[in-house]
Amino acid sequence: MKHSLLLIMLCLSVSGLKAQEFPLILGGELSNSAVTSVEDIDNVIPRMKSLGLNTVLVPAYWEFIEPTEGQFDFTLVDRTIQRARENNLKLVFLWFGAWKNSMSCYAPLWFKKDTKRFPRACRKDGKQLEIASCFSENVFQADNRAFGTFVRHIVEVGSDVVIMLQVENEIGMLEAARDHSPLAEKAYDTQIPQTLYRTLHINKATTWRQHFGSDPYGEEKFMAYHYALYVGRLCETARKYTQMPLYVNAAMNSRGRQPGQYPSAGPLAHLIDFWHAGAPQLAMLAPDIYDEGFKGWADQYALPNNRLFIPETRCCTNSGVRALYAFGEHHALGFSPFAIDQASADDTHRLQKAYDLIRQLSQFTAHHSPLTTYGILFDQQDRERIIQDGDTKITCRHYYTLPWDARATDGSVWPEGGAILVRLADDEYLLAGNGVVVSFATAYENSYEKERILGEDGFVVSNTKENVTKEKAASFKGKRLGIGFVDEVHLINNKIEFVRRHNGDQDHQGRHARISCDDFKILHIKLYAF
DSSP states (O other): BBBSSEEEOOOOOGGOOOOOEOOOEEEEETTTTTTTTHHHHHHHHHHHHHHTSSSSEEEEHHHHHHTTTBBBOOHHHHHHHHHHHHHTEEEEEEESOOOTBOTTSSSSSHHHOOTTOOOOOOOOOEEEEEEETTTOHHHHHHHHHHHHHHHHHHHHHHTEEEEEEEEESSSOOOSSSOOSHHHHHHHHTSSGGGGGHHHHHHOOOOOOHHHHTHHHHHHHHHHHHHHHHHHHHHHHHHHTTTSOOOOEEEEEEOOOEEEEETTTTTSSSGGGHHHHHHHHTSEEEEEEOSSSOHHHHHHOBBBBOOOOOEEEEOTTHHHHHHHHHHHHHHHHHHHHHBTTTGHHHHHHHHHHHHHHHHHHHHHHHHHOOOOOEEEEEESOOOOOEEEETTTTTEEEEGGGGGOOGGGGSSOOOOOOOOEEEEEEETEEEEEESSSEEEEEEHHHHHHHHOOOOOOOOOSSSEEEEEGGGOOOSSSEEEEEEEEEEEEEEEEEETTTEEEEEGGGGTTTTTTTTTEOTOOOOEEEEEEEEE
């Protein structure tokens, strides 16, 4: 993947906008109630700068912006913009409008109480849910009026600070795969648009009900398309005032649950075609990753027609190495742990360390592009990755796979290890990260040698059954790769600045480069053939 980590060409082909240079988002999302008062804002925004962020994701609450129908109050929004500007931070506002985590909990009280004018979604048995129906024009017009007024205002007062907008939050149906309100039932009996025929593998006119009946996964597709249509109309309103990127975020369909058990019909990877069809104005569909298997979730959204952006993820001790993976492997637009204002010092310290490495790399690679980068991420089960870079085989492993580290076998859960590997030349690399060990070999050497079991000193345990192998009939006739040096470095003013050499025990006498689970470092590795 050849790219600069500092300025990413955000290709907004799905939104109809021209490509533009966009800053890397080293972000953090505030907890849901973090900016519900001026005092909260004055406390939390300056703290975010000290954590090494360049961007803060901040809720914008409909209930505070329009507490009385038709009367708007931007006190909290303006204060947030002011404090961000003072601290040289960028903002991504999250529109908590008709829906937040599926529910309509951030809609104003006047909206919630008037269920006749603003009807709710229903289960099949007729029970009303705390979810506004996306099929109601009254719901849309109320939400759209507030959203449009909000967008116009932030453009007027904060265009230098606000760089992107999230439209609604984790849209999705709960307790049912789709809405069964009277308005939704009427829509379910309408014809499927011809634009979806190829996606649905149909070749003649039919209604949603005729095609899907009560199949929950079919009902989910119906609901996804109509949620997307609603969001697309909001995007059209935003486009009257700004061309900044717009995106939606998704709660994942995890843990073996079915539609309605997870937030059905949200902007999920398996529904991307329906969301792109209904809301082509969106720049991205973005995953909120809280479950195990971070790499797998990220991989689903890193698509040719969908730039990876992670607006929410669990803020934990592993956040830093996960950020390194996302930027290194997928040249993500941004990374943002949730509730960072409430996170422990250990978690934010590790994230800050990782962001510092990413910042150094981004500034360096911006002046040395194009460069190939790889993202590395390991845990206790997923311990190894082989990278074939031309004729060079690069074996990357979790640091605890080294046989002499007692923490590998003392019964504790391994912390995740991760890094960005940058190829500078055929024989030269940068390795930036934490908790990884990397070795290099020629393709010939790799095919010749057999895997051997190492003891705690790193040498072969000769009397094990696994190490008793037949002698090769042919002699070794190819070349090997050796490590010329491994230097710990800083990247300053677009140059590699030497800190100290890692030799002897630190590179296991030329066998590998490594960064322990206790450190965040950048290593400059020079190879030679012999």
